[in-house]
Amino acid sequence: MNGIMIQGTASDVGKSLIVTAFCRLLANEGYAVAPFKSQNMSNNSYVTIEGKEIGRAQGAQAEAARTEASVWMNPILLKPRSDQHAEVIQFGTSYRTLSGKDYRESFYQMGLESIQLALDHLNDAYDVIVMEGAGSPVEVNLKARELVNMKVAEMADVPVLLAADIDRGGVFASIIGTLELLEPNERARVKGILINKFRGDPELFEDGITWIEERTGLPIVGVLPYVEHHVEGEDSLSIGDRFSTKNGTLELAVIQLPFLSNYSDMEPFNEEDVTIRWVQHARDIGQPDAIIIPGTKSTMSDLAWLKERGFATYLNDYVKEGGSVVGICGGYQMLTEQLYDEFGSDTGKAGALEKGIGLIPAKTSFHKEKQTTRVKGTLHPATNALSSIEGYEIHLGQTRFIDPEDKPFLQLQDRPEGYYREDGRVIGTYLHHLFHNDEWRTIWLNRLRFKKGHSPQEQVNQKDVKDQTYDDLANQLKPHLKWELIKDILFQRDHV
The missing domain is CATH 3.40.50.880 (Class I glutamine amidotransferase (GATase) domain)
Known part of the structure; x- marks a missing residue:
């Protein structure tokens, strides 16, 4: 499978946005590309053309990839209904409402089968799959039966890029800590590191790049700036970033x-x-x-x-x-x-x-x-x-x-x-x-x-604005990416 997975050192480090940008960059180069997130937890959902429910982020990523969103791109969607229960959406249709414990115990094998079926379908239909993990891949209490990070990267046999949010602080500890907690076979699957939400002068971070690369043996494949954007988000963690604070009429x-x-x-x-x-x-x-x-x-x-x-x-x-x-x-x-x-x-x-x-x-x-x-x-x-x-x-x-x-x-x-x-x-x-x-x-x-x-305003064409937003995002991030190296990793070329 030609694909790559973006995993993060924590939730809300920008994985969804990076996947969206990668989908648009690859689509602009003529590839048939599909986004994929095996298991999503969000009440911000998207209804496909068949009337099925998937995560909102995968719907937006499909738009960025210039393809029709489908249940294969998000086979499992968890919609929280309380602090301990969530509705399980399987291939776009409600399955059951389960507690976290019941989900891990009774749904795990069914979840693996659903994910494999979706991966096989996308592999047959697309040139490239850009995959997204969830949270952190080293939640030690959950790893044994996880359905969204390293287990899925292994099933798809794709390389992983680890994304870290420098804006929140502690970026060095979060990267090293995540890599140290991975099993040796999982650590070997990580092929590069992305620093996200960087503010300020990049030259002041050059020593940091050198230290991370020497300490981990992995290349920094991008130092991405903090960007203001209106790309639709996955969950309520990102509300503050999605809506501008301008003083409107x-x-x-x-x-x-x-x-x-x-x-x-x-x-x-x-x-x-x-x-x-x-x-x-x-x-x-x-x-x-x-x-x-x-x-x-x-x-x-x-x-x-x-x-x-x-x-x-x-x-x-x-x-x-x-x-x-x-x-x-x-x-x-x-x-x-x-x-x-x-x-x-x-x-x-x-x-x-x-x-x-x-x-x-x-x-x-x-x-x-x-x-x-x-x-x-x-x-x-x-x-x-x-x-x-x-x-x-x-x-x-x-x-x-x-x-x-x-x-x-x-x-x-x-x-x-x-x-x-x-x-x-x-x-x-x-x-x-x-x-x-x-x-x-x-x-x-x-x-x-x-x-x-106040005077009336002219109509804004939302579809055109949205499509331009995806291009703007891709164009804004590409200069800060080692894009050719990322494609070498994605296609698992021999010299990587």
Whole structure:
């Protein structure tokens, strides 16, 4: 197999971003390249064209590789539902919700088989596989049954580059410590080191490069600068890096729920004159131009958290005073009057009942089977805006209106969807990627601008911006990489 794996000395050292850049660099050179992460833990997911669920990072990496995302690129996705349990997504479909212990004991062999099947498929379909590890490869309490680092590199028989984050400090200890804790056969698979998130004068690090190379016998194949970017991230650890702190014409407050999912729904605002502020308590919310309640992997748990932090009262008062609120997926469910978990599929407790925020006159019930699908449609005529809409749905619940005459937000191909009132000041929808629709995003933002006395802005083409982002990332990092040496390692050429 022609491939390479990027492993890290810790979580959030930049593995996903490096893989994204490598995918675009190789695609630009004409290779058919695919990203791969055997096991991903994230509530930030991506729905493939077949309506299957994979990690959001692998979806973005596939876009960078100019190929269609598939379940083969992320055969196992773990979506945390509590501190000890996660939903196991296998080849894009929900398998079971398991504790960490049960997962390691009962799923390990099935996981290995799934990974091998995916690797075989990608090897047949692509020239090159760029693989991503998770966390650190030397978590000694987990190594015996790990499914994502050295075991997978061994299965694929690919070389490894070790990435370290110099920005957080301790880069020398993290590199040496990681290498020392690897088994001899694992250590032999590491062929180079990447220093990531470097700030300042590279000449001041030359002695450090020499020391690392002499101490480890491995080449430093890149010293990558700290880059500001809007490439979609994998999990909530990277929220602070994904959203700019510019002072925009508009300010949007997004409630940062404990089990926040699909925060990539907010990514398009990075290209607008908009400030995104993540808030965790009603006292910190201020007076934004609009409030967004995003998706969550545990709706009723996060609803209880939201109430404890004073958001329920605040949101009702905010709307009465003329504010605008948008709830997406779990956020939509929270805005209804009542949530009922008949089968325990959301809470784990059959029959759980919770009063909602009450801004939307509807009731939400949770079902056993999750719905994951890509959808297309238009804005409903009630919105007084003509625009096509597309996105995807990932949810267990179904929301039914108390008054069937209430105005829906969207007209999908097979049904009306969502809720819309007060000229769009209260919107609820199950549609993820709502704001990735350029025309609708521009309409919504311009209504907020008009209300504030500002001039309307021209539409930003998100697809073009995103594609340019991948090229910009690749072009920004390539001068700092020993790219020809990396390709020698990747293709396992004899002189490496």
